[in-house]
Amino acid sequence: MTNPMALVAPIGLTHFLLLGTALFCLGLYSVFIKRNAIALLMGIELMLNAVNVNLIAFNKFIAPASYTGQVFSIFVIVVAAAEVAVGLALVISIYRDRATTSVDDLDWLKW
Numbered sequence: 001m002t003n004p005m006a007l008v009a010p011i012g013l014t015h016f017l018l019l020g021t022a023l024f025c026l027g028l029y030s031v032f033i034k035r036n037a038i039a040l041l042m043g044i045e046l047m048l049n050a051v052n053v054n055l056i057a058f059n060k061f062i063a064p065a066s067y068t069g070q071v072f073s074i075f076v077i078v079v080a081a082a083e084v085a086v087g088l089a090l091v092i093s094i095y096r097d098r099a100t101t102s103v104d105d106l107d108w109l110k111w
Contacts, residue, residue: 018055023050037091039102041084048080 010019027046047054052073059069 009046012062013057016053016061020050020053020057023047023053035102036088037094037103037106040103041087041091044083045080046089048076048083052076 024047027050030043030046031040036045055069055073055076057069059066063069065073091101094106096107
């Protein structure tokens with residue numbers, strides 16, 4: 001009787017890079033298509049998480065003895081948290097003023 005796990009190929013760097021690419025493309029699609037400010041922030045978060053996946057994958061497969069990928073990933077998470085805090089504060093402020101979160105209606109700075 002053969003072991004079924006012996007037939008499964010190991011997960012390599014290519015798999016992680018494909019996952020990161022899929023996440024980044026999904027986030028980019030969300031940023032380009034959605035008209036809601038909250039959905040735009042969620043798309044940006046998906047793109048930042050794709051970067052985190054790639055950083056950790058490169059660290060694991062290129063230099064497993066160092067922690068540079070994890071450190072950079074922590075910095076990206078901190079920047080993402082700050083972006084969400086500032087972004088949501090702006091969205092709430094704009095919603096109170098304009099009663100909408102649609103980015104098409106945010107045109108008060110146009111001539």
